[in-house]
Amino acid sequence: PLLANFHQQYPGIALELHDQLADGCIELVRRGQADFALAPAPAQDADLRVEALVRDSFHLVCPAGHPLAGKRRVTPQALAGLPFIQLSRTSSVRQHLDAALHPLKLNGVMEVEHLATVAALVEAGLGVSVVPALALFQFRREGLAIRPMQMPTLVRDICVVRLKDRGDSAAATAMLECLRAHYRSGKR
Known part of the structure; x- marks a missing residue:
């Protein structure tokens, strides 16, 4: 709904979206190929302006018939020994x-690049996984259960990342206003 609302409000603005890992998005900003990136808070780099936009928590996803599907919340210790579907080591989520979770070692049985692949593998019963709340729309399907993780440190800020020495275009300003309003309203 966010992008549909933006296009309804600003029909003359064409958006160019780059769906890639956080480091790649930030590099596009540095090269001037993107006005801003939405990414977990990067290391403090002198050339970047970083503005926290929304806090993102993590949730277990498992087959609906899995024993953890009946829990209200899941502790990290409950993951020990379970077959775990992991995202690539280059992923900010991973x-x-x-x-x-350190020092807890997960029993990684597969490592994949995309959350959609995680959803399919978990749905097929090949393991469980832990994913960010902002990605849960990909996991809301029959056959999967979603449970919040019970771990206060398992949260991250998703930030707007821009270059310090470059102002925002009118289109970027409009999009940023829509993003801020969307998340202030409590929507995901």
Whole structure:
């Protein structure tokens, strides 16, 4: 609904979206190929302006018939020994998850690039996974259960990342206003 609302409000603005890993998005900003990136908070780099936009929590996804599907919340210890579908090591989701769960070692049985692949593998009963709340729309399907993780440190800020020395275009300003309003309203 966010993009549809934007296009209804600003029909003359054509958006160019780059759907890739966080580091790649930030590199597009640095090269001037994107006005801004939406990404987890990067390291403090002198050339970047970083504005927290929304807090993102993590959730277990498992087959609907899995024993953890009956829990209200899931502790990290409950993941020990379970077959786990992991995202690639270059993914910010994987990096955040590994750091937050350390020293717990997950029983990774597959490593994949895309959340849609995680959803299909979990739905097929090949394992469980932990994914960000902002990506849960890909997991809301019959056959899957979603449960919040019970771990206060398993959250991250998704930020607007821009160059410090470059102002925002009119189109970027309009999109940023829509993004801020969307997340202030509590929508995901």
